[in-house]
Amino acid sequence: MAIQTNNLRRLLHTVEALSELGPALTAEREFSETSRLMLSAVMEAAGAREGALFLFSEKPAVLTSTTALGFALMPDPAFIPLLPKHVHALTAARGPIVLNSSTYSVFLSSNGNVAPELFKCLAPLKAGGRLAGVIGLGRRPGEALYEDSELDALELLCSYVALAVQNHALTQTIAQRVSENLRLMASLHGFYDNALEAFASAIDVKHVNIHGHSLRVGRYAAAIGDAMGMDPNEVASLRSAGYLHDIGKVAVDRRLFGKTSALDPDEFREMADHTTVGHQIVRSVTFPWPRIPETVRWHHERSDGSGYPDKLMQEEVPLSVRIIGVADSFDAMTTVRPYRAPLSIGSALSDLVRLAPEKFDPNVVQALLIQVRRDAVGSSRTPLLEGTSVNIAAADIDHLAATLQHKVSRGKIISI
Ligand SMILES: [Fe+2]
Structure with missing residues (x-):
């Protein structure tokens, strides 16, 4: 009668534990919390006062604890390296295993940071026939042995726990693969950046008058995109587009870059x-962008159709192209040409504002003003205009920005 009462009580515990496990497994929780809830439900049903939940990883074969309850001395995490014979024995076991002095070495090694003798019972967690983890139970109250009814309850619960552990392992694997792919992509982008920088330098070496031009246009375009709130991938795309925008100049007669008079029609066409x-x-x-x-x-190309080669109008000119157009013109204005001295930063910005919105996108010019203003006030970031003195006060840039705003809001050009 007493045995029957005990069995009934155990069955009740198991059902209770199962009803608690359901919500615990499906709730959005950190896995450490889920594993603690699972372990305490299992311990309750098995009548254990010590227990630890281990996850199994295959390469190298090792059990690593994710949670432990009731043990006086248990490292966090505890780990137990396994030999192939241990993995095989745990995988082949049909249900929980009661351990004794002659079976410890069949299932566990002593090479980890926890003594196998702490565990009196092991419940392998298997999903799809593969080992996903192990629950190790320690002593029971009064040093009682684990009985068949408790082992049955344990086996039933462990099939659910195994699924949760397997699910967690899959999530971890996916997260790891995604992060590896992102790292690979980042390194490829780094590779592209370096390769394209080298390309830009090769274009700019054509003549002293365009030294550094493509690199600067890439930097300005990226800074403009940044100020316009573009995402890092778009900013990287703009930088690369800037590096390559003049790649066709490799086919232009080098003599034309140094000509001090206006180009004749044939030269202009070339x-x-x-x-x-x-x-x-x-x-x-095939570029990544x-x-x-x-x-x-x-x-x-320019918004009013005055550009070349296709005489595009307004929105026909894509935003990324409008950005490169402003960056390109700004650099051309502020560097020396064989037929003129460089314009000051202030004069160049003033010209860009004057030519917006007919030729240049006002939002793009505005973004350039924001970045140059950061240089003017000595912002701590890497200066946009490296090696160039910013001979314009922040107040003057604010005035240009206000003029630009006024022009756009009035929808007409005013002289500045
Ligand atoms: Fe060009």
Whole structure:
């Protein structure tokens, strides 16, 4: 009668534990909390006062504790390396195993930071026939032995726990693969950046008058994109587009870059053709960013249709191209040309504001003003205008920004 009463009580505990486990397994919780809830339910049903839940990882084969309850001395985490024979024995076991001095070494090694003798009973957690973890139970109240009814309850609960552990392991694997892919992508982008920087330098070496031009245009375009709130991938795309925008200049006669008088019509056509020649060069290349070929072709297009080679109008000029257009013009204005001295930063910005919105996108010019203003007030970030003195006060930039705003809101050009 007493045995029957005990069995009934145990059955009741198991059902209670199962009803508690359901919500615990499905709730959005940290796995450490879920594993603690699972372990305490299992211990309750098995009548254990000490227990630990271990996760199994295959390479190298090791059990690592995720939670332990009731043990006076248990390292956190506890780990137990396993030999192939241990993995095989745990996988082949049909249900929980009561341990004794002659069976410890069959299932566990002594090479970890916890003594196998602490465990009196092991419940392998298996999902799809593969070992996912182990629950190790220690002593019971009064040093009582684990009986068949408790082992049955344990086996039933452990099939649920195994699924939760397996699910967690899969999530971890996916998270790890995603992070590896992101790392790989980041390193590829780094590779592209370096390769394209080298390309930009190769273009700019064509003539002393364009030294550093492509690199600066890439930097300015990225800074503008940043100030416009673009995401890092778009900013990286703008930087690369800036590096490559003048790639067609490799086909232009070097003599034209040093000419101190105006280009004659044939010379102008040859120079202008760097857009279409560049487009031919890059259009068959697969870049991580799709906008590069159109930027190379259209960076001399202007909103009023006065640009080349396709005389695009207004919104026909994509935003990324408008950004490169402003960055390109700003650098051209502020560097020396064979026929003129460089404009000051203030004069160049003033010209850009004057030519917006007819030729330049006012939002893009505004973003450039924001970045130059950061230089003017000595912001702690890397200066936009490296090696150039910012000879314009923040108040003057604010005045230009207000003028730009006024022009846009009135929808017409005013002189500044
Ligand atoms: Fe160009």
